[in-house]
Amino acid sequence: MGYVLDKEGLNRTLDALSEDFLLYAPVRKVGEGRFTDVDVVRYDFVRSVDDIELDAKSDYSFKEILTPLSQTLFYFTEDEVHEAGGLGAPGSPAGTADDRPVIVFLRACDLHAVRRLDQMYLGNGPTDTFYARIRDRVRFALLGCDHAFASCFCLDMGTNVAPEGWLFSLDRAGEGFACSVADDALAPAFAANAQGEKDVTPAHVTENEVHVRVPSKVPNSIYKDPLWDEYDSRCIECGRCCIVCPTCTCFTMQDVFYTDNGRVGERRRVQASCMIDGYTDVAGGASYRKKAGERMRFKVLHKVWDFRQRFGYDMCVGCGRCDDVCPEYISFAAIVNKLTDACECEEAKDE
C-alpha cells in the first residue's frame, strides 16, 4: 500500500514508529568533514525527517551499525567475563538499556550490500554471534533514488533495483513524500497521518554515467600483471576506500588491559582494511602483500572475482563511495575495467 504524506504527516508517522523502533539514517554532520567547514554525511540515529539527509549520497555507509567501527565484545576480570550489551556507541540511543529494533534507512545498492555482509558473517562457516545479535535487531527502510550520483555504477553491478526485505520506502514527491509500505503491521502508522493513498513505486536508477565491466574469467597470471604496479606509488594505503565501503567486512581484534589494573580489561573488534599497513602482519614479524599495488590487487580481486568464486555473485555493489573518498583520485571503477581488459588480453593470447 502506498501513501502520500506532507512533512508534518511523515514526522508524525516517524514519531509513531519511534515507539517501537529506533531510526538510523544518513545525517549531514555540519563541519565534520575532512576539510575546514566541509560537511560529512554519515549515519546516526534520527527522530524526524528533518534530521535525515535525503538528497546526498552518504560518505560513510550504513554498515557502521552492523559492523561498528569499534565494538566492545566483552569485558573481563581475572575470573569473569561479561558480554557487552546494546549496539552502537556507549551513550547512544541504542545503548545497553534500549532494546528496540532499529530501522535503517538506506538506498537500493546498500540493501544489496546487506546481503553481502550477511553472507560473510552468517553464511560463510559458523555464524558470527556478535554480528547476528545486532543483525537480529535491524530492519530496513528504502530510500528511493530518482537519479544516480556521479560515481555510481549500480546498473553494471545489478544493484540499482532494491531486493525485497524493506518495511517501507521513502521518496520525495513534490513538496511532500511518497511511501510504499510493504509491512502491513506498519500501515496504520502511515494511514493515520497520510494525505492520501496512492500506488507508490520507489524510484530507482535507470542510468549511470560510470560503466564497469567485471571480468568473466581471471587467469592466475593476473597476479603478476604490471597493471598493479602504478598503485605502488599512487596509493597512500590510507584504507578510506574500505572504511566507506558498504561490503568490506574485515576486522581486527584489540585486547585492552586497563592501565590502572593490568588484569582487567576488554576485548574489542574494530574495522580493518586490507589497504592499511599491518593488515597482513603475522606472528614472527612476517608480512604479506607489502606493496600498495599488491594490496590493491587483493582488494579488487576480492570485490569482483574471489567472492564470486565462493558465493556466485560479486561483492561490489557499485555505490562508488571508494571513488569519492580516495585522496589520490584512484578510481576503483577504472581499475576494474583495466583488470577486465588485461584478463581478456591474456585470454586472447591463450587462444
Place this chain on the structure above:
Amino acid sequence: MIQDVNVKALKKNAFRQSKVRGETASRVRVPGGLVSAKSMARIVEIAEEFGNGEIFLTNRQGVEIPGIRLEDVPKVNALLQQIIEDTQINQEDTAHGYLASGTRNVVACPGKRLCPFGCYDTTAFAQRMDHEIFPNNRHVKVAFTGCSNDCAHVALNDFGIIGMTEPQYDPTRCIGCGQCVNWCQRRSVSALRLVNDKVVRDEDRCIGCGVCVVYCPTRAWTRSPEHYFRLKIMGRTGKQNPRLAEDWLRWVDEDSIVKIVKNTYAFIEEYINPDAPEGKEHIGYIVDRVGFDEFCKWVLKDVELPEKCERATRVYWGGKRYDRENDLR
C-alpha cells in the same frame, strides 16, 4: 618641461619613486591576495597603455606597474578606481587613487578556500582586516596563513595570524589504525600516541594544525566548530635587527585579533620616534624602546580575551643585532 612633483605625496598615493627619472610605478593593493580576473585585466590595460608592458608581482601579493610617466599619474588613478572598488578598498574618495601606502597590503595564503590543510577563510579575514586598518599611513604589516606550515611567512610580519583547529576525538569511531599518530609525527609535532589502541593527544604540544583530521580514515577526528588562531607578533626584515615574530596568543578568536591590530595604531601615534625616516618605524623597535608591558596596555584596551586563549606574559625575540656587530662566526 618643468617637473615639479611632491614625491612624499606621490609615495603616499601608492606610487613608487623610480630610479628612472620621470617615471614611477603604481602599487596596486590586493588584500588577501585574491583579485578578480576582471581587475587583473584592467591592471594589464594600465601596464600596456601607461606602463612599459611589464608587471611586477610583489612579495606582499600586490602588483606593481612600472614605467609610468609621472604626468600620467592622474590618468592612472582614474583607471585604478574600478580596481579599488572591485577589491573593496575602504575609501570614499573616488578620484585620487589609493589614499595611503603606509599600512601594507594584507597578505594571505589561499587558506581553506583551496588548501586541504587551511583552518579558516584566510582571504575573508584578510579582507576584513584590510577594511579595518586601511587607508592609514602608519607602517604596519599583517599577514594571514591557514595553518602552522606558515606558507604565507607571517613570522616576518608585525602581526602574523596562523589558523588553528582544536581536534575533536570520538573514540567510538577510532579503529586504532595509527595513521594520525604517524602523520602527526611526520608532518607535525608528534603530539599523538596510541594508548590501548586509542589515541591520546598531548594538549600542550598540539599546535592545532589539523593534520590528524585530514588523515583520519573514519572521522574519529573532526575539527572544532570554532576557528582558533595563533597570533605571532613583531616579526621583521631589515638592516638593524631582523627577526622572526614570536608567539604571543594562542587559541585566540578573530574579533580580539582585529581589536588588537586596530589598537596598535594609537600605540604607534603615541610612541613612534619623531625622527623615524618618512615616519616609518617597525613597531617592534617601538616595543623594544617602551617595553612589552606598555605595548600590552595599549593594544589590549577593551579586549576581552576568551577564556580558552593562552597568553605569553612576556615575549622574547631573537635575531642578530647588525647595528652592534657584523661578525661571521
